Amino acid sequence: MPIKRYLLNDLISHLSKKEISLIVGPRQAGKTTLMLHLQDHLKKKGERTLFLSLDFEVDMPYFAAQSALLDRIRLEFGKQKGFVFIDEIQRKENAGLFLKGLYDMNTPYKFIVSGSGSIELKEKVHESLAGRKRMFELHTVSLKEFINYKTRYKYEDRLDDYFRIKRAESLNLLIEYLNFGGYPRVILEETLSEKLKTMDEIYRSYIEKDISYLLRVERIDAFGSLIRVLSGQIGSLINLNELSSTLGVSVQTVKNYLAYAEKTFIVKRLTPYYRNIRKEISKSPVVYFNDLGMRNFSIGQFSKNMMFPEMGFLFQNLVFRLLTEKIKDDGSTLHFWRTKDKAEVDFVINRGRDVIPVEVKCKEMKEKAVVRSLRGFIGKYSPKEAWVINISLKDEEMIEKTKIKFIPVFELM
Numbered sequence: 094m095p096i097k098r099y100l101l102n103d104l105i106s107h108l109s110k111k112e113i114s115l116i117v118g119p120r121q122a123g124k125t126t127l128m129l130h131l132q133d134h135l136k137k138k139g140e141r142t143l144f145l146s147l148d149f150e151v152d153m154p155y156f157a158a159q160s161a162l163l164d165r166i167r168l169e170f171g172k173q174k175g176f177v178f179i180d181e182i183q184r185k186e187n188a189g190l191f192l193k194g195l196y197d198m199n200t201p202y203k204f205i206v207s208g209s210g211s212i213e214l215k216e217k218v219h220e221s222l223a224g225r226k227r228m229f230e231l232h233t234v235s236l237k238e239f240i241n242y243k244t245r246y247k248y249e250d251r252l253d254d255y256f257r258i259k260r261a262e263s264l265n266l267l268i269e270y271l272n273f274g275g276y277p278r279v280i281l282e283e284t285l286s287e288k289l290k291t292m293d294e295i296y297r298s299y300i301e302k303d304i305s306y307l308l309r310v311e312r313i314d315a316f317g318s319l320i321r322v323l324s325g326q327i328g329s330l331i332n333l334n335e336l337s338s339t340l341g342v343s344v345q346t347v348k349n350y351l352a353y354a355e356k357t358f359i360v361k362r363l364t365p366y367y368r369n370i371r372k373e374i375s376k377s378p379v380v381y382f383n384d385l386g387m388r389n390f391s392i393g394q395f396s397k398n399m400m401f402p403e404m405g406f407l408f409q410n411l412v413f414r415l416l417t418e419k420i421k422d423d424g425s426t427l428h429f430w431r432t433k434d435k436a437e438v439d440f441v442i443n444r445g446r447d448v449i450p451v452e453v454k455c456k457e458m459k460e461k462a463v464v465r466s467l468r469g470f471i472g473k474y475s476p477k478e479a480w481v482i483n484i485s486l487k488d489e490e491m492i493e494k495t496k497i498k499f500i501p502v503f504e505l506m
Contacts, residue, residue: 094242094245095126095130096123096239097238097241097242097246098123098126098127098231099237101131104116104127104205104229108135112225112226113205113206113226114206114226114227115208115218115222115226115227116205116206116207116229117207117208117228117231117358118209118230118231119232119233119357119358119359119383119384120209120298120303121278121295121298122276123234124231125181125207126277127231128144128178128207131178135176140176141169141173141174142175142176142177143166143169143175144178145177145178145179146181147180147181147185148180148184156185156191159191159195159198162195170202173201175201175203177202177204177205178205180208181207182206184208189220190221192204192206192221192225196222196226197225206226209302209357232358232384233274233276233384234275234277234280235506236270236415236506237506238275239275240266242280243266243269244266252503253503256501256503264484270385271408271411272395272399273288273385273389273395274386275384275386276291279291279295279386292386292387292390295387299359300313300316303357304316304357310353312342315341315350316350317391318340319336319347319350319351320360321391321392323382324391324392326380327406327407328379328381328409328410328439329379330377331378331379331380333347333348359387360382361381361413361417362378363427363428363440365430366430366448367430379429382410385410385411388407401484404455408484412439415506416440416442419505424444425443425444426442426443427440427441428440436466436469437466438452438470439451447476448474448476450476450479450480451479451480451482452464453482453483454481454483454484457483457484457485458485461490461499462481463481463490472493475494477495478495478497478498479495480500481499482500482501483499483500483501486499486501487500
């Protein structure tokens, strides 16, 4: 049974648009499989399709020039409308200009293009295709996609009931996801040893192909060490000087490597929320991983089968990803809050005039409890509401004029 990816519906909706549909994301996240499902959808409707990949040697000659590619497409479609899939576009030099030229020829062909997160793809392609594409980010399998797959989609339209009635089973799935993450190939493997071998292959492929080859990073050992260090300090402030000393490279190199890791979808930097720049830390970011399996593998904890008491930072990282997904289309931004007096709130959702502080507790809370730092934020900013994300408790209480919502993690989906 394949893993349903909910981005597919967004891509189907975009098929009628002239813009290039550009699918980006980390290596092995499932972009090629998603494109094949999209092609299958079109074939069932009787549409003409052509699938080409720069990973296939037989297809490479068609990308020597725009004219060569158009000759190949016309052979398939003539002058009729058709859908052209191009996979692994990051392997094409000057890919952005190549695609821009194709688009500007105003052909009857719709292009659906994918590529892994290289600097070329994220920056140069993005810049060249301004106004000519819509970008779709496919990350590794989300918690919701994972749980629906593991339950064979029996409860897809009533997950709330599933979490309430089959609580123990759903918590076991949460623990599994926190341990192994969301790479599709890892999820599909049945045994621990095969999951470990697959994750090792994904990690090596990322380092050897994205980092070594595409980004021309010379100190691969230092880059790998940086990923391991970051794995051990999820949610902690990044000290560039300390990282420079630890890795034996310059501060500028550390900055470059952090940028590489972010632009290849491995980590995401979170910036601080502040109004009083003198009292609050305003420069140092914190870092979270886009996939928990990648994080666990890089630090040697991938198949250790950790339980909730050991998972505080992993749970916090999961909440980061769930919040990022939740606010991606509403114009909000996500931050953290720390003061020089050591007060801290894990996340702050900034909605312009309104903010929502979010505290994360990796435990099955039995009673309502609000930590001093969250109370401090409430006293300072008087938000309309604040959230305490935990494993099980759902409740509310008022502190002054702020409604405190205790929200089980599954409700964030």
